[in-house]
Amino acid sequence: MSVVRLDSTTRAPETVATTFVVVADRFLGISADDRVHTVSGLVALLRSGRLADRELTVHLGQGVTRHDLDYLEHVGQTAGARLRVVGEIAEPARRHHVHKYQHSNVLLAGLTRENENVFRADLRLDSDNELLLDHQTGEHVQGIVVIEAVRQLFLAAFELEYGVRRPQEHFYIVWNNVDLRFTSFLFPLPATLHARLTPVSVDDPGKLQFVIETEVRQFGKAVTAHLAESA
Template identity: 40%
Template sequence: MAPHDVSCPEEPCLEKPGDEAWAFTGHTRRDVVVVADRFAQFARGDRVLTMTGLLALLDADGLRAVDGHWVVHVGQGVDATDGDLLEAACDKSEGAVRLADPDTFRLPPEPPGIVHKDRPENVLLAGVHSPALTHCRAELRIHRDNELVLDHHTGEHVQGIVIIEAMRQICIAQFETAIRPGLTPAAYAGVWKRIDLSFEDFLFPLPATVESLIVESDLRRETNLKFRATTAMRQQGRTVATAGIEYSMIAQGRVDTLERRKADQATRAYLG
């Protein structure tokens, strides 16, 4: 099954506040991005800094190195705690450094249950929004301690397995937030039948969006709801990856019974 194109509004680039928001009289403005230390390979040059590097620069002694006015944008791996530290350091700069959008730094990830995870650091989505039952969109939010980035070295880009997991999570989040509230209360588990995936570009530790569009569904049996969706990951107007996905949301009790039976069969086959 070839993936379908998922249409969405063009992503905004890093917005720069106008002169009415912040005057730069007689000074040069520099926009920079801060990322978690986990993405240090991406933080080279003078446009991207790690949290440790930026905080050191904003130290009382290092502040002398700041040229003109700096506007700090959020990258991946930075959370609300980091935002508080940065905001406090910016306050000490007496106007030399400011956060582009403090609220962006504090945008929380979705609760783990929304994407069928147990640990908050493994949630990859924030700001899940469903303008329609069939269309769901969210911001990519990679925690610095996410299970998929703890032991991986690929240079400056984020590994593809993160994209795949984000696509899985957006499908689950779409079901949990837009579809399941209209069903009889029950717990469900996602069972994936097919993923037809195409990588088109690198994903970097900068803001990105992921979305899902349900193109076909079968809701006749509430214990086994079937979906076919197309998903896409986009970053600054670039399509990073697309996928056609077929999956079912099956009542948890039914999945438990089926899995237990198959696990017993597998064990007996292995032990003879």
């Protein structure tokens, strides 16, 4: 048996995580956890050489663009690291579904009609979204973003379920009542929105009325629950 004497010149090997999440630079606050890096933070870590000759598993969080990912893969290759990316760069929902002109302001991706009156979408946050431009911490997603995402899902559900039946007509969607409950923080990480659209009065094509129930989920748990009545 051998004994190794540790002194001030003997250091234990540095342990660096090789599995983490990457988010847009705007969400710098959440990167205080060493399991999450911003794009710029990960670039700096790769260039430091501490991840050379390692295989890295990178989960895509919110706000990462195709341009960001291409750059990360280039820097990783230059630094001798191998990146295995988990997740996809989400394409935004169509403009006519969410009634938004700017690509950056669309908060939904992967919009799906799962069943009659039942819908699902992924949350998609662009760093240049109008609601993120003056938020301070970057640690979580502020409530107004959740409300707008739910509003867009309401619009999309209507367009997919009823708007397609009268493509020549233009409808205005007005909320009469909203009941919204926050049960947890929403972080700038993958999340999904789920909705059930219930027709209340659809006999008069000039004034259709619905109730929509939505839920935002992250890590399998509900973050918000929302009930809205529209006419």
